Amino acid sequence: MFKYLISNPTTKTINYSFRYISSTVSKGPKGFKTGTTACGLKKNGNSDICVIYSESACNVAAVFTENKVKAAPVLLSKSLLDTYRNTGFQSLIINSGGANACTGDQGMTNAKTMSNLTSSTLKVKQPSFVMSTGIIGQQLDMNKVEKGIKEAITKLNPNDWLSAAKAIMTTDKVPKLSQKIIKLSDGKEANIVGICKGAGMIHPNMATMLCTVCTDAAVGEDVLNQILKHSVHYSFNSINVDGDMSTNDTVVLVSNGQADNKLINSNSSEDFNKLQEAIRSVMTELCQMIVRDAEGASKFVSINVVGADTEVNAKTIADTISRSSLVKTALYGADANWGRVLAAVGYSGVNIDPLKVSMWFSIGDGKDIGIGKKNDQKVCMQFLENGQPLEKDEKRAAAILEHGDVSIIVDLGMGKQHATMWTCDLTEEYVRANSHYRT
C-alpha cells in the first residue's frame, strides 16, 4: 500500500495522508477470474460491470443489510442461497451505477435476468449471485447491462483484481482491495483476495457497502459461515461513518477449494484459526479503507473502550461515541473535548459508574495505550481519571489531535472486556458533499 495525498477546497485544509489506496494483486486465488467493462450505467464512463467466475463449484456464505427495505438483488441472492444451501455457485455479477432498490416487480425481473444471463453466458449450472449499487428508485437500463455482462465475460483474467475493485466503485475516491496468502498445515498455500466499495451511505439516493472475499482454500459451508460471521462482527460491524444503513449492504465470502488443501471442516483446527485470522484481517483492512475514504473525512478515528464487564457493553459504548456528531465535530477541530465523550458514554444505555471512568486521547490506533494502558506522553494524553478531570495542556492536546490517525480510549474500570470501533470525523466537507450534490 502507498499513501494517497489529495488536496480539497474546504474551509479548513484537510490532510489526506491517512487515506490509502490499494496495491495491486500479482497472483489471485487459484481458479478465480474477474472480468469488467463500462456498459454506460455510470455517466462518467468508468467501468460498472464486474463478473467473478470460478472454474469449480464454490461454497458461499453471505450477510445482508438488516434494513427492512431491501433491494431486488439482495432478495434474489438471499433466496438463491436458501435454494442451493450455500453451495455449488460458480459466478457473481455486480453492477455499479444503479442500486436496483425500490424498483418493484420490474426490478426483481431485471435482477433475475442479470443472474441468469451471467450463468448461461458462462455456461455454469447455477444462477449467479447478484449485487447492485448506485442510485435508488431507478430501473436499470437492461440493454446496457446485458451487453456489459457479455462483454465483461470475454475479458476474464485471473490476476486483475484491481479492475474488479474499480468496477464496483460509486462515490469511492480509491479502489479497495486486500490480499493475504497463508501456509496451511499440509504445506498448501491458501490465497485470499477481497474487494469492497462504500464511503458511508453517502451519495444522494445512493446506497451501499458491498464486499466480496474469494479464497481458493477448501472450506466446509458451516465453517465458512462461522468465519464470515466472526470476521464481519470485528470488521464491517465495527465501523461507523454516518450511522445510516443502506438497502443493499452485502458481504459475501466464497471458497472454491482449488488450493487443494485438506478440507477445513471443523472450528477446532489450527488451519481454521489461521484461515479465520487471515479472512478477518482482509475484511478489517477493507472496512478501514471505507472509513478512510468516507466523504469529507479528515481523520481516521479508533475508539477503544476497555475495562468493561462484557464485550457487548464495550461495543455499545464505542458505537455510541462513534455516532456522536458533537464528538466527531470536536475531533475535526482537534479539540480534546472529553466532556462530549463522557456524555456519550453516559447516554449509551450501559450501566456505568461515572466515578470509575478514565479517558485518554492518542495518536494512532491507541491499541498500546488502550489495552496495555501505557502512558507515553509523546503519543497520548490523559484527561479524566476515575471521573475527575485532570489538568490539561491545550497546546499538546491539539498537537496530538491534529494527526490524521487518532484514538479515544475510555477505561470503564469495571472489568476486563474491550471493544473497538473505527469512525471518522464530521466535517463541513461531509455536509457539502451530501447537500449540494444536486445543485
Added chain:
Amino acid sequence: MFKYLISNPTTKTINYSFRYISSTVSKGPKGFKTGTTACGLKKNGNSDICVIYSESACNVAAVFTENKVKAAPVLLSKSLLDTYRNTGFQSLIINSGGANACTGDQGMTNAKTMSNLTSSTLKVKQPSFVMSTGIIGQQLDMNKVEKGIKEAITKLNPNDWLSAAKAIMTTDKVPKLSQKIIKLSDGKEANIVGICKGAGMIHPNMATMLCTVCTDAAVGEDVLNQILKHSVHYSFNSINVDGDMSTNDTVVLVSNGQADNKLINSNSSEDFNKLQEAIRSVMTELCQMIVRDAEGASKFVSINVVGADTEVNAKTIADTISRSSLVKTALYGADANWGRVLAAVGYSGVNIDPLKVSMWFSIGDGKDIGIGKKNDQKVCMQFLENGQPLEKDEKRAAAILEHGDVSIIVDLGMGKQHATMWTCDLTEEYVRANSHYRT
C-alpha cells in the same frame, strides 16, 4: 412573537426567518417573582444568575436527564424532591456559565451552598431547587456565585420573565419564553409562564436543556406530575437537534395555588384537561424555539409519521428519520431525497411493509397533509406511493424545500396511529460552530 432576521457568513446564505424571539410577559403568574444579575461567570458580562421565588409553598414536578453522568445540581435537586415529596418549595436558583458537572465532591458542596444560600437569603424554610448550565468539568467560582445570588434577590420583580429567560441562556441566540392564560370552571384565571434554554447539546464542553414552567393554579402533586410527564412526552421528548443528551437536562413544573382556584386533584375534570393543554402548549412552543435556535440550523423540520399500528412505532420511525445525517444534509440542500428517508424508515427497527409506504414533502408543519392527507399541489408533493417512486418535478420539489419551515410526511399504511418529531437540518455552520470554537 415577531420574526427575527439575522445574517450569517456561511457558504450558503441561510434565511433565519423561521427563527422567533419571544415577546415579553406583561403579567406573570400570581405570587412568583424573578431576580437576575450578572455575577461574572459569563465572560461576555451577560446575566448568569436567576432566582425564582414564590410567596407561598409550591408543588414541584421534575424530569431529569437519563444520562448516567449527572451533574451535581441534578443529583441534589432529585434528592430534594425525594426528601420533601415534591411539595413545600419556594425557590429555584439557576446559573449559566458553568454546568457544575464532573466536578466531584467539591461540585456537590457548591450546589448545596447555592441551594442553602438562596433559601436562607429569601428566608424560606426549604432548600432551593438548583439548576446549572455551561462548561463541564470546571468548578464554579463560588465568590461570584454567592455575591450574585444575594444581588439577584434584591431585584425580585413579578413581571420580568424576559430577564429570567435571558439569564439562563448559553449559546442560545434568542431568549425563550412562552405564556398562556386560561379561565377555569370556577371563573378563576390560571397564568402559566415558561422559560427555557438550549440549542442542542451544542457548545464545546457545554451542556444542557433547562426549562422551568411556573403556574399560579392550585394543582395536587400527583396531578402535576402527570401533566408534566404528558407534556414532556409531546414536547421536549419530541425534538432532536443532534442526538446528544446532556448531563444537566432538567424540566421543572411549579405550581403555587395563588390563582385561588378549586384544587385540581384528579385527571378526569375539565379543568385538568384545560390546564394540561395549556402547559403542553407552553412546553411545545418552548421546545420548538430550541429547534429553531439550534446552532447552524437553516430549517425547522416537522417529521410526521402516520398510518402506524402503534404510536410508539410511529415515534420510533420519526425519531430515526430525525437523527439521519443524510436526511438532514439533504434538507439543507433542498434536495427531496426520499431514498434516504425510506432507508431510515427501513433501519428504524420497526417492522414495516416497504410496499405500503407512501411519502410527501411539504411546506410548513405538514399537519394538514400528514393527518388528513390533503394533497394541495401548492404546498406539498408526493414522491412515493405504496413503495413505488412517482415521477418528480425536481424544480417544484426544490421550491418547496427552499422554505424555512418544511415537513416530511411518511404514511406506513398499517394503521391509524401517528407521531411527530421536530428537528432541524445539518449545515456546514453546525460543523463550524462545534469544531472551531476553541481555535
